[in-house]
Amino acid sequence: MAEELPDPDSSPYWEGINIEELRYQQCNHCNISIFYPRSICPNCGKPDPIWQTSKGKGTIYACSVIHRAPPAYKEDTPYVVALVDLAEGFRMMSRIIDCDTNSVKVGQEVDVVYRKDNTGNRIPYFTLHNS
């Protein structure tokens, strides 16, 4: 990741991750959940969304087992990258870890976990629910 991170939009998110809280935003005008963090609501355009904390429970919307990785992630292959729909109504990218990569399917329930990635930053991953 670039040195200049976190930035003014993202620092509450990354500060949350560091204390194992998955934060997202909610518009206090139209009430939609917002991710990634922004200074205005991408739906209604009103400023200053408020920060909320997710329970970290979601469903796999899409997933792919990566066999040919970008150079920095070569040693991790094969691994599962997924788009996860959180119960609070926002979607984020993550990996599904601690699983048989071929057993991961669209529609499965997942729970957030926190691990350090290979650059030493703590980031949110997901595991299969009840696994």
Place this chain on the structure above:
Amino acid sequence: MSLKYACAIAGVAESRLGVVPDSTVMTLQAEAMVKALAEAGLEKKDVDAVFSSGNWGRLPQLQVAEYLGINPVYSDNTSVGGASFEFHLGHAAAAIQAGLCKVAIILYGSTQRSRRERRIFEAHSDLGYQYETPYGLPIPVGAYALAASRHMAQYGTTSQQLAELAVSTRAWASLNPSAYRREKLTVDEVLDSQMIASPLHRLDCCLVTDGGGCVVVVSPELAKSLPKPPVWLLGQGESHSHAQISEMPDLTITPAAESGKRAFAMAGIKHSDLDVVEIYDSFTITVILTLESLGFCAPGEGGEFVSSNRTAPGGEFPLNTNGGGLSYCHPGQYGIFLLIESVRQLRGECGDRQVNNATLALASGTGGVLSSNSTCILGLE
């Protein structure tokens, strides 16, 4: 307002394609421009507008115009990935209709194969990408793989159906002397090729080649006086919905839904009126999603639509007749070649791969990670 008959295409050309080690992005664009202008019966001094896309330079629009020695009075560097050139055609039509220019060139060149300048998606880990980069999704293939996984789960689309599209596209390439891969391909060979990002195999993915192209767009008055039969823009639409895949609202519906609706309405034609269709095939799944979003079939039916050799030579739906990005060439941003092939099919210049009596063609470009689409409908009169 409409762009119908606002402009015509008077000349098209490719540069050398495939592996072209003794070239730069400049030499390839120059090569294509010289050929396209010659075909159009025009000279460089006639060009008053430049449209290009590329991410090879600091200010590529300025660099390429400087290299070619053009001082345009209208200039557009809309750069929305591989679809950029279909956007350019619509923008050129609008500028010509407004009387702001008369002879526009649309340009592209890449030496990504020989010179490894594959910086397209690299090194973006800031702003919105900071929420994706840590997970190691290879871009663009991983994003398209996510869309394929969703389509399969939602609709039962199969890897076999994706492979059938690759096979039909290769059959077209085998009829095109300029295609990079011309040898016969089977469904099993696609399914047995290396898994890159499930469910996409290596042979679900486009080529990585060098190449360039140029399209000469002129005013209606000028078009009628030039050597080639004018190929008219009848309809165009454009849209984009996101930059990164986690922000795509529905992974099974692309911005082609919006741009296609506009293009068909502007042209005033039905899907069944089209003779030939050129759809950006960065990956096999791209075509299936675009066919559905453009309304050639219902959502979820794209897999079935492309199976049973329907899109192959001799099939009822001639699709990607040059062999596509999958088998003909794919120098990073492929969209300019959709226009070039559409024009040649309409002029009846395609030899063994010519679609009989083609008078209406559709070219639909997709860029980014299913992010942008522009669809152009072209016709002979």
